[in-house]
Amino acid sequence: MSISKNELRQVRALSQKKFRDEAGLFVVEGEKMVSEALQSGFKVVSVYRRDDIGEDNMARLSSLSSPSPVLAVVRQPAPVPFRASKGLFLALDGIRDPGNLGTILRIADWFGIDGVIASPDTVELYNPKVVQATMGAIFRVPFHRQDIPAFCREVVAAGGHVYGTFLDGKNLYQRDLDCGADAPSVIVIGNESNGISRETAACVTDRLFIPPYPSDDPGSESLNAAIATAITVAEFRRRII
Numbered sequence: 024m025s026i027s028k029n030e031l032r033q034v035r036a037l038s039q040k041k042f043r044d045e046a047g048l049f050v051v052e053g054e055k056m057v058s059e060a061l062q063s064g065f066k067v068v069s070v071y072r073r074d075d076i077g078e079d080n081m082a083r084l085s086s087l088s089s090p091s092p093v094l095a096v097v098r099q100p101a102p103v104p105f106r107a108s109k110g111l112f113l114a115l116d117g118i119r120d121p122g123n124l125g126t127i128l129r130i131a132d133w134f135g136i137d138g139v140i141a142s143p144d145t146v147e148l149y150n151p152k153v154v155q156a157t158m159g160a161i162f163r164v165p166f167h168r169q170d171i172p173a174f175c176r177e178v179v180a181a182g183g184h185v186y187g188t189f190l191d192g193k194n195l196y197q198r199d200l201d202c203g204a205d206a207p208s209v210i211v212i213g214n215e216s217n218g219i220s221r222e223t224a225a226c227v228t229d230r231l232f233i234p235p236y237p238s239d240d241p242g243s244e245s246l247n248a249a250i251a252t253a254i255t256v257a258e259f260r261r262r263i264i
Contacts (some may be wrong), residue, residue, distance in 0.1 A: 025075065025076060026071060026076045026080055026084075030069075031080060031083060031084065033046075034050065034071070034084050034094075034096060035083060035084060037049060037050050037096065038050070038086050038151060040147055040149075040150070043099075043147075043149050047098060047099045048068060048096050048097065048098055048099065049096075049097055049099055049149035049151075049154060050084075050086070050094060050095070050096055050097070050151060050154070051094070051095050051097055051154055052085060052086070052087055052090075052091045052093070052094045052095075052151075052155065053091040053092075053093065053155075054091070054092060054093055055158070055159060056095075056154070056155070056158070056159055057070060057093045057094070057095045059159035059162050060095050060097050060162060061095075062162075063162035063163070064100075064162075065097050065098065065100060065162055066097065066098040067095050067096070067097050067098075068095075068096045068097065068098055069095065069096045070093065070094070070095045070096075071084060071093070071094045071095070072092060072093045073090070073091075073092045073093065074092070078090075081094065086151040087155070099149060102167070102168070103167075105138070105140070105165075105167040105169065106177065107174065107177045107178045107181050107183065107207040107209070108181075108207060109183075109203050109204065109205055109206055109207055110137030110138070110203045110207060110208075111135075111136055111137055111202050111203040111208050111209075111210070111256075111259060112136065112137055112138045112139070112140060112178075112203070112207060112208070112209040112210070113127065113131055113136055113138075113139045113140070113209070113210055113211075113212060113252065113256075114139075114140045114141075114142075114171050114174060114175065114185075114209050114210070114211045114212065114223075115127065115139065115140070115141040115142060115145045115171075115212050116142050116145075116171050116211055116212065116213050116214060116219050116220055116223045117142055117144050117145060117213065117214035117217070117220060118141070118145045118146060118212065118214065118215065118248060119144075119145070119146050119214065119215060120146065120215055120248070121146050121150045121152035121153040121156065122152060122153075122156050122249075123215065123247070123248045123249045124141075124145065124146050124148070124150075124153045124156070125152065125153045125154070125155065125156020125157045125158075125160075125161075126156055126249040126252075127139070127212065127248070127249050127252050128153075128156075128157045128160040128161060128164050128166070129156070129157055129158055129160045130249065130252050130253050130256060131160065131164045131256075132157075132159075132160035132163050132164050134256045134257065134259075134260050135260070136164065136256065137165070137203070138164070138165040138166070138167060139164055139165070139166050139167070140167050140168075140169060140171065140174050140209070141166065141167070141168045141169075142168075142169075142170070142171045143168060143169075143170070145168070148161065148166055148168075171211070171220075171223050172220075172222045172223050172225070172226050174209070175209060175211070175223060175226035175227070176226055178206075178207045178208075178209050179226065179228060181206055181207055182205075182206040183201075183203065183206040183207035183208050183209070184201045184206075184208045184209070184228050184229055185208075185209050185211060185226055185227050185228045185229065186200070186208065186209065186210045186211065186227065186228075186229045186231055186255075187210070187211040187213070187219050187223070187224065187227040187229075187230060187231065188213075188219075188230075188231050188232060188233055188251060188255060189218075189219070189224075189227075189230045189231070189232060190232065191230065191232070192230035192231040192232035193229075193230060193231060193232060194231075194232055194234050195231045195232060195233050195234070195254075195255065195258055196234070196258065198229065198231060200258065200259050200262050202259050202260070202262065202263055208259075210252075210255055210256065210259070211223055211227060212248055212251065212252050213248070214248075215247075215248050231255070233246065233251060233254055233255065
């Protein structure tokens, strides 16, 4: 298929959040990502291939330093109401780095997390860097955006647990961990610079700590948010394998 100047302009505009929000669309790039989109429940609006539209036009459409052979425009699904139920969830309390959000979604996908809830100030899901970093997990992991303290209070009211990592928490490997078989369990992941917000911290029922090695010489001040997520979720899942 060819591409008109108008289409070219419209797709390029989707690199900006303002136009993604207005159009309710986002872009995915690469053979794997486009294949994932086509096989998902998301509506693929259009697909552009380099062999059809030419290398120059693909370079104009792409947000990558090395444009991929194929690109798709996908419709954003409408937000759906979400209430805590049994299962294991992640709550993202102000994650701002696109790479971290994308990687956390990949982690959630790998470990079978039942849903990811993000605060209003967490980076936009459809940011091109987030989309690419998910490596297709964006099409498989339920994602909701809502107030994190309110969600955590709902989890506690349902008889569930709210976990968070803190420097004064209890050793992750020595704690009982509930994976949400009977009531919701949520693991809160805090902001890269400031950690879990004060309001959300007040809702945490179980304060955890990822111990360094050796324990009396931590070296680095803290762990990257996505790495901390992987370590924590892996320990939760290890308990049921």
